[in-house]
Amino acid sequence: MRIVLDAMGTDDAPRIEVTGAIEALREYESDVELILVGDREVIDAELARHEVVPNRISVHHAPDRVQADDSPASVIRTKPNSSIVVGLELQRKRDADAFVSAGSTGAVMATSLFKLRPLPGVDRPAIGTLLPTAEEQCLLVDAGANIDCKPQHLVQFAHLGNIYAREIMGRPKPRIALLNIGKEPGKGDELSAAAYEVLKNEDSLNFVGNLEGRDIIEGICDVVVCDGFVGNVLLKFYESVAQFIVGLIKTELGALTENALDFDHIFRILDYSETGGAPLLGVGGVSVICHGGSSSKAIRNAIRVAAQAVRSDMVVQTANRLSKSISNAPEEVS
């Protein structure tokens, strides 16, 4: 399979991307080829700094780079030669199977929607993000793609998350929960109360009901459904708290580095880059979004997520399941 990696996305591009790409090919199965998209001269210079470069890496030239202040929706028109637009066009033409980028989330999303199109039955593709918990990771949908949602959008997020959790995360019967301010049915704002009423009757979902903020960390469900405003606030808060606490611990341990204390697993749980790579769910292709501040490890993980999505035929699976499961949902709610 061929995976496009936008080489110009991170704050420290293309150094991080090139390192992540080389590490990924060293670590993962040999059926993956990587196409680095971006300024060829800059990427080649970066590749030259590595002693051994796997021959499964190639470079595709795209001279432009999307900047933070570019309007996401206009990028496709204003920056047609940017790594994001060129990279996703490769997938549209079927010259590649997946796209990974740490560039502007808005631009990746808008361009993915245009190039890959939403799947039938999906009004609003959503971002799924894995959250570390005390048990297994859980998928938060939507992590920030959609604000001002209607109940049927939350229902669609639940179905998209359900399929992803089963096909990619390997959870046989994903437990789907609705993020809310109380456990009881009927709790919450108008949006979540109405979504609950639909979700509880969706036979194709293992809907386990409302989930409060305090329950997320316990890992008692596989998919947490919420609108993108709450999801975005929560996700960014989680990352910062984890970093903050890891920082506190590290400072405290500073004088003790010789000590045999093994805090590795704490750091692993709190290390967001372990989970790097958030899939855009509900489009007719594979598009994986990373943070601008990603490490090479996060890029490597995102490539793994993209490869899993291609290998499991996620898009076709999603389209098939969607046509069975949510065909009626949008009409059931206003």
Next chain:
Amino acid sequence: MRIVLDAMGTDDAPRIEVTGAIEALREYESDVELILVGDREVIDAELARHEVVPNRISVHHAPDRVQADDSPASVIRTKPNSSIVVGLELQRKRDADAFVSAGSTGAVMATSLFKLRPLPGVDRPAIGTLLPTAEEQCLLVDAGANIDCKPQHLVQFAHLGNIYAREIMGRPKPRIALLNIGKEPGKGDELSAAAYEVLKNEDSLNFVGNLEGRDIIEGICDVVVCDGFVGNVLLKFYESVAQFIVGLIKTELGALTENALDFDHIFRILDYSETGGAPLLGVGGVSVICHGGSSSKAIRNAIRVAAQAVRSDMVVQTANRLSKSISNAPEEVS
């Protein structure tokens, strides 16, 4: 001053409340008298277990107890002899100056609204909660009292938080921020975008703009304004994450208790009970809400918060400021 403490609120009532009350009187200034409200026989038995009970503690009998499944809005009618209703009635009659309870948040709020009435200019009283940050604590308003808010409600929360931060938290010119999914003006859902437009023109506020989830922990503002849905999810999530991480560290340190490692300040930062006691802002009295799972330390802190509010004449200050500052706000937004 006389502060009513609902003795029947915590999960382990009245043991926690009695201990917290005795500790508070030992620690704080002598102008505070505490009235424990609840089942006299049970409270007296608990008091008898303490060798020394300050004479500034008295008991006021209230035989009923509000349960988790009581409808909050009906408690005033269905449980007129409950500790919550009796306790707040003491303040309404001016037999007490403040009320502290770890009972049902909904019941305390509904009964406070009825007995103490909202201040003029306040459509929806809000819960303010102190969040630990890397710098000083910041106040989150609303932490869960109001869902489905309109822009003018967020503007009112900003004013209520502003007055509390100045008068009680001692911040001379509180920095007020709007919780949002991006820093730029115009970002966010309809609610926050509209609230931003009003807040930026409020001359009596030091409005510092939008704040993302990741910025909260940095402590770069004094008041974070959001609707009660987001605030509730965020608050509960924060508490659970902090507990979770403290648990991880403690497990890791288990074998090392003899070690001189000083993690005290980490635990203190993450220990939510340090900040116990969330004031209900915008009512014509002092009503401080604690968690059902509060420790005696949290109860002690809540009593301190209530005493500060009485001492600084918070209600009169708030009413005066409100009449100047938000008289026009509600008309400015739809």
